Amino acid sequence: MHLQDDLTKHFRTSEDQKKALARLGLKTVRDMLYYFPVRYTNVSEIKLIRDAVIGESVTLYGRITKLKVRKAFKSKMPMGEATLEDTSGSIGVIWFNQAYMAKMVHEGDTVELSGKIAEDKKGGVYLSNPELKEKNALPIDMHGSLFGAGAEAAGVFGFPIYRETRGLTSRFIYHTVQKIIASGIVQNLEDYVPAEMLAKYKLPRLSTALVWMHAPQSDNNAQAARKRFSFEEVFFIQLARKIERENYLVNKSYPVLTKPDDMADFVGRFPFKQTEAQEKAIATMLADMSGPHPMARLLEGDVGSGKTAVAATLAYAAIKNRPIDFAKGARQTFGSLQVAYMAPTEILATQHFENFIQYFKHTGISVGLITGSGCRKFPTKVASAEVPWTNISRTQLLKWVEGGEIPILIGTHALIQKSVKFKHLALAIIDEQHRFGTMQRKKLVTKEGFAPHLLSMTATPIPRTLALTIYGDLDLSILDQMPVGRKPIITEIVLPNNREKVYEFIRAQLKEGRQAYVICPRINEPDPEKELAVQARSVTAEAEHLRESIFPEYTVGILHSKMTPAKKDEVMEEFSAHRIDILCATSVVEVGVNVPNATLIIIEGAERFGLSQLHQLRGRVIRSNHQAYCYLFAETKSDKTADRLKALKTAKNGFELSELDLALRGAGELGGTKQWGITDLGMEAIKNIKMVEAARTEAAAIVQTDPGLTKHAHMKKILDAKSLEIHFE
Ligand code: ADP
Ligand code: MG
Secondary structure, eight states: OOTTSBHHHHSOOOHHHHHHHHHTTOOBHHHHHTOOOSEEEEGGGOBOGGGOOTTOEEEEEEEEEEEEEEEOTTTOOEEEEEEEEETTEEEEEEETTOTTHHHHSOTTOEEEEEEEEEEOTTSOEEEEEEEEEEESOSOHHHHTTOSTHHHHHHTOOEEEEOOOBTTBOHHHHHHHHHHHHHTTTTTTOOOSSOHHHHHHTTOOOHHHHHHHHHSOSSHHHHHHHHHHHHHHHHHHHHHHHHHHHHHHHTSBOOOOOOOHHHHHHHHHTSSSOOOHHHHHHHHHHHHHHTSSSOOEEEEEEOTTSOHHHHHHHHHHHHHTSOOEETTTTEEOSSOOOEEEEEOSSHHHHHHHHHHHHHHHGGGTOOEEEEETTEEEEESOTTOOSSOOOEEEOHHHHHHHHHHTOOOEEEESGGGGSTTOOOSSEEEEEEESOSOOOHHHHHTTSOTTSBOOEEEEEEOOOOOHHHHHHHTTTSEEEEEOOOOTTOOOOEEEEEOGGGHHHHHHHHHHHHHTTOEEEEEOSBSSOOOTTTOTTOOOOBHHHHHHHIIIIIOTTSOEEEEOTTSOHHHHHHHHHHHHTTSOSEEEEOGGGGSOOOOTTEEEEEETTGGGSOHHHHHHHHGGGOSOSSOOEEEEEOSOOOHHHHHHHHHHHHOSSHHHHHHHHHHHHOGGGGOIIIIISOOHHHHHHHTOHHHHHHHHHHHHHHHHHOTTOTTOHHHHHHHHHHTOSOOOO
16 A cells, blocks of 8 residues: 555445545545544543433433334324444433434444433333434444443543545544554654654654544543644645745845935825834835845734835835846936735725825826726826826736836736736735735746735734744734724624614614615525524525615615625625615625725624624724724623623724634634635644744744755655645746
8 A cells, every 4th residue: 555546446435435535635545644533532421321320411322223213102293213232231212203313323323322311101211312413423343342441441542533524424434544554554654754853842753643643542642643733734834935935035126225305205295194003114114125135024904004005105115216227237217116016806906096196196107007897097198186097908008017117007916917017026015815825926026037025915813823824934014003093993792682772873874874884694594404503694684674674765785705706896886886875795895995984884693703803894994084883793692702792892903803713712713724724733733822933943944954955855745745835946
């Protein structure tokens, strides 16, 4: 057996299992070995049937036999019956009025059942209406020897439980993995993490960790194995980012030099004084950009903290520099360096374009806009007060950009298409894109090895440990200060009985001409088959309800993630133009769109959201001179919920809230794989600052002495296989 062998070569699999394996991305022996259990059932927690006491609520593990459905004696209601056996004995199971339960299990299944021990008329005991906790949870062949004294004798700590999917049971996965381990392949695996590193952090070596992961002998074993793999994951992400960083920093950049008077003049034109945080960020970045190699920096700051103003200032610094004539080794006497500013949506790109016109109109330079739906240029000969720009053709715009005549180009992703060529690109600003990956970055590097200074900006609040990991390729600057004089958003936690009062207040505000967001946790009504427990308000139903019963005199619009981007843009335009009064939406409105007249936000089912997400949603109403209000409608009355939500009234910024999320709800709250490309296991490390810093230190040390990983061939191979987006030249 080899790690890279196809699983089907060694294991007979049905068509359904093949499909299920593909769904989980499990193709090779290696994939299977790295499909880790989500948890272990602890043998010591297992109640033996022999010890079951009448009246007690228990969880029992055992094998199902004598399964049948029959009509109850008097009522004739169908009921399910079975016998549950473990090594200590057996007990009857009855599902009254729940005959379907008998169809959810099969004869011979090993299950975990939770229910109450009851007494029947004849003095016997049975397990009454148990809930099916786990089906096929236990490896059936281990079953006989693993309860009570047997388990202790065998020295086994718990059964691994794997995430199942239709057609693939935890039991099948368990057996497959155990056969792989039994083949001896694991013992011979060479570790790609150096032994010294493992010793330093007291982590088990690869072969041990794999065995402990899938068949731990103790809780400590399981913990140690998990720790090793979560460390390993964070380490490799950091290593990839550090290498990416090195690869980018070797490029040449145009040094951006500034004159203090000149900068003071630009900043002095702002209708406000910069915050200290803004000043500090600008100074740091001007220093970064003055060198011959690119800056690579992330600017984190809450919505409204003034990131755009910082970006404009840096853009100004860049365009005040003449390009360098390399043939002569001197600055040219004409033209200017160029700036690209990329936004995630057309609406945002257009908003930045309009802001930049205000910031740059006194300079006489041109600003261009490129999006999927067209191109614009400022200034124009046919200018009017309302429309200071003109539509131009893409071809014309690209020609001017390539010729260096348009110093600032703002746009969406269209900005980094191949056809867009800059003459002297000195600075690339990327707004609110979680990762500007290697491939995208590469498009900015010229044939001659010129790369722009890179400024990424984000308002997405994440804990420091997560930032250090996923943005390991960037230096960090934080705007942790809001402009003075900004009215804080009045935030209220609203319990169900106060709903009416809030609606009346909102009606009064709408009458004054304001607009409102209503955020719901779901798009549609819950699917009764799938999520019986979910009562969350849905966008479609809530919009209907508001329209008919609450605010019939106002226009209600809908926005959610299943709509096409064009449709979403259209709705936002309508809202922006105040043809919609109330926008009922899912959390898609998160990404910064500026509707200054929208000063009210209601968040339904607020307890379902993380604090930092609530904070971001609330950020939608920060832009106005009018007082803004945020109402958090909670569905539960629990004090714990209310306490958690209260942090939104007291925390200074989103970063503080994200740290709270991490502490209170765990790393899962931060949305691992999907949002940040880290597995649940890797996210376990995010809670541990020491572990993240250790991984960072180790990765930095390796990259410093061996950036091409020539002396770490095995590590390089693993890194490539992990496809963490780095690409060696
Ligand atoms: P962000 O991009 O971080 O959300 P912006 O740069 O768009 O924030 O700024 C939000 C608003 O605050 C804009 O209207 C901007 O002109 C204004 N602003 C920026 N910096 C300051 C400041 N230091 N004092 C007052 N207002 C500011
Ligand atoms: Mg912004």
